Amino acid sequence: MTKFISTRLQVIVAASALCILAGAPAVAPVQARAPAVAPFGGDIADFYRGRGGAPLWFAPNAGPAAQQLLQLLASAQADNLNPRRYDVRGLARAVDGARSGDPGALQRAEVMLSSAFVAYARDLRHDPGVGIVYVDQELKPAPPSARELLIAASRAPSLGDYVQQIGWMNPIYAKLRQALASRIYHSPAESRLLQLNLERARALPAGGGRYVIVNPPAARLYMYENGQVVDSMRVVAGRPDPIAQTPMMNAFIRYIALNPYWNSPPDITSRKLAPTILKEGRAYFTKRGYDVVDQFGANAHVLDPMAVDWRAVAAGRVKVNLRQRPGPANSMGKMKFMFPNAAGIWLHDTPEKEKIEDAARLESNGCVRLEDAARFERWLFNGRAPSPKGARPEQKVDLPQPVPIYITYLTAVPSGTSIVYFDDFYGKDRAQARRFAAL
Structure with a gap:
C-alpha cells in the first residue's frame, strides 16, 4: 500500500x-x-x-x-x-x-x-x-x-x-555550520570563532575533483579527492610578523621547478646573510653556493660579490639580489611547486627537516615548506613524478592538469564530531571580529 x-x-x-x-x-x-x-x-x-x-x-x-x-x-x-x-x-x-x-x-x-x-x-x-x-x-x-x-x-x-x-558547500563549511547551529561550543568566545571561521570557509571549494588546502594555524597541508582527504602532511608556514605571514590565497598549481634556485628576500639578506658574509668574505659564496645577480629570473647575470658594500647591505641602506644555486643546502630543496602570483608565494621542499618536527611551525618567510615534497609531487602527477634531467637549474615541468590550491586561515577545524581550535598566530580573528563589530 x-x-x-x-x-x-x-x-x-x-x-x-x-x-x-x-x-x-x-x-x-x-x-x-x-x-x-x-x-x-x-x-x-x-x-x-x-x-x-x-x-x-x-x-x-x-x-x-x-x-x-x-x-x-x-x-x-x-x-x-x-x-x-x-x-x-x-x-x-x-x-x-x-x-x-x-x-x-x-x-x-x-x-x-x-x-x-x-x-x-x-x-x-x-x-x-x-x-x-x-x-x-x-x-x-x-x-x-x-x-x-x-x-x-x-x-x-x-x-x-x-x-x-x-x-x-565544502565539507569544512558544513561541519562548522552544524556546530554553530547545534550550539556545539563551550563559550561565547568559541561561538564567535566558529562564526569567523565559517566566513573564511565560504571560499573553499564545493563538489568533487582534486584540490589542496593549506592551513597555517594547523601547520598542515591536505590533499582532497572527491570531497575527501586522501593524504596530508606537516608544513612550515610564514612567521607571525606582518612581512612574513603566508597570505590567504586561491590559485592553480600549474608546474613544478626541479633543481630550483633560492632567491633570498631582502630582509633575510640584510639581517642574516650579510653579517656572515662580512665575516667570511668570498669564501662564503664558494662554500654556500650563493651568487650576486643583477636581477632574479631567467635573464639574470652573475656579478662580483666583493664589489658590494656588505656593511651597507647589513645596515639596510643598500639592497642586493642574492641567489643560492641548487644543491644539498639550497633552501628550496629539490623542487618547488608554482602557482605564479605577485606575492611570490609557493610550496617547496626543504633541507631543514628538523624544522618540520617543531611544535610551532611558523618560521618561513611566507612560502610553505613541505614535510615530504616527493610524496606531494607523486600525488600531483598521479603517481608518475618527473625527475630532473641533469643538473640544469630551474627545470620546469607542467602538471598534467592544474590543481587548485586554497591557502586558508582556519583557527577552528572540524575533527570527527568535535571542533579543534588553534592559536590566532596572525591576529586575523581579532582583526575580523573588530571589522564585523564595526558594521
Whole structure:
C-alpha cells in the first residue's frame, strides 16, 4: 500500500508540474514573501521541464529532504543570513498542505521548496571579503545558477543526505555550520570563532575533483579527492610578523621547478646573510653556493660579490639580489611547486627537516615548506613524478592538469564530531571580529 501511495504521489506531482510548465492555470499563483526567489522562476521551470515534470522534493526516494531543508532555512542565522528571507513559515504550511495529496498543493510546495533552496544555496556562495587573494578568478566563489544547483541536487545518491550535509558547500563549511547551529561550543568566545571561521570557509571549494588546502594555524597541508582527504602532511608556514605571514590565497598549481634556485628576500639578506658574509668574505659564496645577480629570473647575470658594500647591505641602506644555486643546502630543496602570483608565494621542499618536527611551525618567510615534497609531487602527477634531467637549474615541468590550491586561515577545524581550535598566530580573528563589530 505504501508503494502504491508513493507512486501515485509522484504521478500527481509530475502532472501538476507539467501543467505549470505548459502554462495551464492549474492553481492560482502563490504570493511569495521572499522576493529573492522570484528571479529564478524561469530557470526552475526549465529544470522541471528537463525532467519531464518529475518532482524533486516529493519524489518517492526524496526521504526527509523537504523537512531537512526547512530546518536549514530556519537556522539560516548561523550562516549570517536572515531566515525570514526564505519565508520558512510559508514553506512549512505549503509542505503540510501537500500531505493532503491535492495536486495544486503538491505543485505549490514543490516549486516553493526549489525556489527557497536555490535562493539559500546561492546566498551561501560568495567572496567572504576577508582578504583572500584570488590569483585565478575561476576560484573565487560565485553563486551557481538555479539549474546547476537543482541538477546537482537531483543527482545526489540521497537528497536527504545532500541537504543535511549541505552538499553544495565544502565539507569544512558544513561541519562548522552544524556546530554553530547545534550550539556545539563551550563559550561565547568559541561561538564567535566558529562564526569567523565559517566566513573564511565560504571560499573553499564545493563538489568533487582534486584540490589542496593549506592551513597555517594547523601547520598542515591536505590533499582532497572527491570531497575527501586522501593524504596530508606537516608544513612550515610564514612567521607571525606582518612581512612574513603566508597570505590567504586561491590559485592553480600549474608546474613544478626541479633543481630550483633560492632567491633570498631582502630582509633575510640584510639581517642574516650579510653579517656572515662580512665575516667570511668570498669564501662564503664558494662554500654556500650563493651568487650576486643583477636581477632574479631567467635573464639574470652573475656579478662580483666583493664589489658590494656588505656593511651597507647589513645596515639596510643598500639592497642586493642574492641567489643560492641548487644543491644539498639550497633552501628550496629539490623542487618547488608554482602557482605564479605577485606575492611570490609557493610550496617547496626543504633541507631543514628538523624544522618540520617543531611544535610551532611558523618560521618561513611566507612560502610553505613541505614535510615530504616527493610524496606531494607523486600525488600531483598521479603517481608518475618527473625527475630532473641533469643538473640544469630551474627545470620546469607542467602538471598534467592544474590543481587548485586554497591557502586558508582556519583557527577552528572540524575533527570527527568535535571542533579543534588553534592559536590566532596572525591576529586575523581579532582583526575580523573588530571589522564585523564595526558594521
